[in-house]
Amino acid sequence: MELTRPLNNGRRIRVVEGDITRIPVDAMANAANAMLAGGGGVDGAIHRAGGPSLMEELDAMRASVAPLAAGGAVATGAGALPAKFVIHAVGPVWGGGEEGEPEELASCYRECLRLAEERECRSVSFPAISTGVYGYPKQKAAPVAIGAVLDFLSTEARSVEEVVFVLFGAEDFREYAALLGSALY
Ligand code: AR6
Numbered sequence: 001m002e003l004t005r006p007l008n009n010g011r012r013i014r015v016v017e018g019d020i021t022r023i024p025v026d027a028m029a030n031a032a033n034a035m036l037a038g039g040g041g042v043d044g045a046i047h048r049a050g051g052p053s054l055m056e057e058l059d060a061m062r063a064s065v066a067p068l069a070a071g072g073a074v075a076t077g078a079g080a081l082p083a084k085f086v087i088h089a090v091g092p093v094w095g096g097g098e099e100g101e102p103e104e105l106a107s108c109y110r111e112c113l114r115l116a117e118e119r120e121c122r123s124v125s126f127p128a129i130s131t132g133v134y135g136y137p138k139q140k141a142a143p144v145a146i147g148a149v150l151d152f153l154s155t156e157a158r159s160v161e162e163v164v165f166v167l168f169g170a171e172d173f174r175e176y177a178a179l180l181g182s183a184l185y
């Protein structure tokens with residue numbers, strides 16, 4: 001399943017149901033942890049599909065950047081993935097919503113887009129950061145993710161022309177598709 005929403009400045013948002021490691025883009029965002037240590041979920045899938053070079057690059061930078069605060073991100077090459085870069089973002093752990101989680105989640109999306117712009121990427125994909133192991137309720141995370149991306153594409157974007165939300169499962173896909181259908185831009 002797939003849906004494309006053009007923005008009136010020529011940029012666009014795509015929503016795709018599937019495995020993020022299979023979808024070609026310039027920069028693929030990852031839902032990482034503060035130590036950039038790898039893990040399960042989409043992080044595990046990205047490291048498995050990308051191969052050992054991703055972790056080698058993270059190992060080399062860990063001492064200077066980790067622990068990364070929630071909302072932060074770092075970029076590596078993409079190894080065997082169909083991308084030029086992987087941008088490892090650290091989402092907030094859900095603690096009820098009153099501890100700055102929405103701001104930190106929005107920051108993940110902005111930071112990834114900023115790093116993608118620095119690398120002159122044209123397309124960037126995102127998983128639903130924080131909505132797995134980190135427990136951020138999916139219906140609360142979706143408008144934060146879409147809002148941050150819409151805002152960036154409408155104001156700051158230069159090289160980035162397309163953002164792809166890759167959702168794991170039909171229910172998540174429908175949530176994003178419905179929100180994008182109703183978003184005013
Ligand atoms: N493609 C797209 N989305 C996926 C894929 C995939 N291949 N696999 C899972 N998802 P999570 P978090 C979805 O738990 O909540 C790791 O151990 C999944 O359905 O991967 O940010 C890290 O190392 C969910 O909607 O990330 C951290 O320790 C979304 O991706 C911690 O988990 C995010 O779920 C980060 O937790």
